[in-house]
Amino acid sequence: MSTQTASLKIKENKHGEVLSIELSFPVLEREDNGKFFVKCPLFNSIGFSNKSLDEARKEHDDDLGVFFDLHIKRHSLKTALRSLGWVKTVHNKYQPPVVPSYLLEGANTVKSKFKPAA
Numbered sequence: 001m002s003t004q005t006a007s008l009k010i011k012e013n014k015h016g017e018v019l020s021i022e023l024s025f026p027v028l029e030r031e032d033n034g035k036f037f038v039k040c041p042l043f044n045s046i047g048f049s050n051k052s053l054d055e056a057r058k059e060h061d062d063d064l065g066v067f068f069d070l071h072i073k074r075h076s077l078k079t080a081l082r083s084l085g086w087v088k089t090v091h092n093k094y095q096p097p098v099v100p101s102y103l104l105e106g107a108n109t110v111k112s113k114f115k116p117a118a
Helices: 054-071 077-083
Strands: 007-012 018-032 035-040 045-051 093-095 106-115
Touching: 018 054, 035 054, 045 054, 054 077, 054 106
Parallel strands: none
Antiparallel strands: 007 018, 007 093, 018 035, 018 106, 035 045
């Protein structure tokens, strides 16, 4: 898998407020001695569970949600994305950072839509 399967698009209103974020990104899922991990190298995000892979996925989704909510509230989302290597192209679309292919071996692509907390 390459980072070419990753995408991110921010939808904003006319005042520049984030309405939603559509994204597609690779995640690595692993089980090790009854511990479950979900990680995305493009966001440095992780989910962990002692119970199940589904719970680790939920933790990972929560981790990303906190990242987006925090940076939207601080008006620092675009800066945070740039610091992770995302590059703005056109119409609030972002190109993912380049990640060595060996770090993405066995990754699954996740598609998600995030809406900021009210």
